[in-house]
Amino acid sequence: MIKVFLFAHLQERAGRQEMTIDKGELTVKELKERLMEEYDLPLDGVMVAVNEQYSLEDEVISSGDVVALIPPVSGG
Template identity: 80%
Template sequence: MIKVLLFAHLQEEAGQQEVSIDKGDLTVKEIKELMINDYHLSRLDGVMVAVNEQYALEDEVISSGDVVAFIPPVSGG
């Protein structure tokens, strides 16, 4: 099982702070597509992805037991 943490507007879109995915050995790109399709997230283009608290690239493989965080860009004023 992969634990996915959502932050900021992604929590609002998905309606929850975290989700569990009963799959393993998915790439970051595949998990993004899954989140868009299954949890109706609008887009994840500019979102940073961390796997086990380390930033990850699109082709990094996520295994069962890993924790993934989707971190949207922060704006300020």
């Protein structure tokens, strides 16, 4: 299983802070597509960290990995 943590407005949209994906292996792109389809999450521009390392779309996520979806933030 893959553990996914959501931050900021993604938590509100999904109605939860974390979720698990019962999949052995998939890419960051496949994960984002799945979450956009299943939870209607706006993931354009969202940074993805796998095991605390920022990852590109073609990075493979394996069972046991921890993923964080980090939306862009602004401040002043």
